[in-house]
Amino acid sequence: MAKRSAKPLKPRDFQGLKYVERLLPLLDQLHDVGCQRDRSGNRSLHYDQYCMLVLLFLFNPVLRSLRSLQQASTLNNVQRKLGCARASLGSLSEAVEVFxxxxxxxxxxxxxxxVKPVRDVRGGHxxxxxxxxDGSVVKTLKTIAEAAFMNDKNGGSHSGWRLHTHFAIDRHVPTRIEVSAAANSGHNDEKNRLRAALQSDHCYVLDRWYAQFTLWNDxxxxxxxxxxxIRDNSNLNAVIEERPVSATAAAADVxxxxxxxxxxxxxxxxxxAHRVRVILVKTTPHTKRGGRKGGTAGPPSDGVLRIATNLLDVPAExxxxxxxxxxxxxxxxRFFKHVLGCRHLLSTHPKGIEIQAYCAIIACLLISLWTGRKPTLRSYEMICLYFAGWASLEELLDHISKLKSEET
Structure with a gap:
């Protein structure tokens, strides 16, 4: 059966762009980025305009590819709202090498x-x-040869990118994403990436891969x-001090x-190079069932979480x-890949992936600012319906007001 061609996009597919317009003053500072190479002065696609088009892609399920984004740039409504001219497919492809x-x-x-905190996990302590x-891999097939000859034991492609991400737990928003090759080794090892991005006054919440003493020291x-x-087989025999478990901690499965x-x-x-405190917490046992499709590739657990920290005075619970x-x-x-559509990459160039990742962070921040809550599938769907013209502004505001009333 012949593949049906995509329906041409229409201006009414892009209603509700006023929310995206809020970013225009912030993006103005990017307008001249990359223009140093433009000696003839004929650049028509600027950095701020490219970012607005990427955000339009993230917030509109109608757009599914770079070509559809190029088609959207030809619409008068999009050009007027986003302040951009028609962009050619070549300009969109070449832009990521300049910005x-x-x-x-x-x-x-x-x-x-x-963005205000959604909840205080720390309890004032x-x-x-x-x-x-943490890091997550986004896979993409760059060539037919890679699809045919560079597969792993499960049939998946080795062609992909790793997103090294910092996530603000209290506010439920990402604050930093760096892009590297998918291999978790050498300079691109997640531990080394974190080491290079450390800041003061942060409490880094980490999984077992980051259980490295030199990283903790850093x-x-x-x-x-x-x-x-830390790992289940960690040697915890050299106990220096045993601490009593309070009733509140015991109720929290400590x-x-x-x-x-x-x-x-x-x-x-x-x-x-500091005192290390270990807290054992009861959890659900887990048995590894193999890494093949249908199995569970994660490491097994004996039903006890072993958590190491340098926080000596914070209650165990x-x-x-x-x-x-x-x-x-x-x-x-999951929200990033499946909801925002970032499983599909507009570019396989590292800079292009990083720009798309940063624009996805901006999208999450905008959802949090609009709703006053963490980004969710329901809120994203409602905003998309508004952008597509199926939901009115009043209905979107009513959805947001219900979220805020549930919060109170």
Whole structure:
């Protein structure tokens, strides 16, 4: 059966662009980025306009490819609202090699400063900003040859990119994404990427991959703290101090709380240079069922979470709750790939992927600012319906007001 051609886009498919217009003053500072190469002065697609088109792609399910985005740029309504002219497919493809992704970080910081905490996980016991850190791979097939000859044992392609992400747990928004090759090794190892991006006054919430003593030392040296799960087979025999488990902690499934001496005595340079506290928390046992399709590739668990931290004075139940909220970054990855449509990349160029990732962060921040709550599928769908003209502004505002009333 012949493949049906896509229906041409119409101006009415792009109603409700006034929300995106809010970004125009912030994006103005990007207008001249990349113009140094334009000696003839005939550049028609500027950085701010490209970002607005990417945001239009993220907020409108009608757009599914770079070609559809190019078609959208020909519509009068899009040109008028976004302040851009018709963009050729070549201009959209070439743009990512000229523009600078890191210039979007200042805009992200400006918007993130406006987002209020959704909830206080810390309970007033910790001043550091809770930041979950993890990486996720977005796969893409760059060539037919890679699809045919570079598959893993499960039939998946090795062609992909890893997104090294920092996620603000209290505000439920991402604050930083860096793009690297998919291989989690060498300079692109998630531990090394975190080490290079450490900031002060953050509490980094980490999974087992980050259980590296030298990384913990670097976090503490940067003036921050960590809450990190360690492996089930960790040697915890050198107990320095056993701490009593309060009734409140026991009710939160805390089994044990103690200070321990970690690391081999023969490698003093690789041992923690600070006191390490370990908290054992009861959880659901998990058995690995294999990495093939239909199985579970994650490591097994004996039903006990072993959480290491340098926070010696924070109640054990708060530490346990902080680690439980590490899962919010996994929910964001799902939202990022499946809801915002970032499983499909507009570009396979590293800069293009990073720009799309940063624009996705901006999209999440806008949803949080509009609704006053964490980005959800329902809110995203309602905004998309408004953009497509199926929902009125009053209906969108009514949806937002219901969310805020549920919060109170």
């Amino acid at each position: 600078e992704p890191e210039r979007l970080r200042g805009i992200i910081e400006s918007l993130a400063a406006e 910790l001043a550091h900003a809770l930041t979950a850190v 976090i503490v040296a940067a003036g921050s703290s960590y809450v990190c799960r 089994l044990r709380d103690f200070i321990v001496d970690l690391g081999a005595a023969k490698k003093p340079d690789e041992r923690p 708060v530490i346990a709750d902080i680690y439980r909220h590490r899962w919010t970054i996994e929910l964001f990855f």
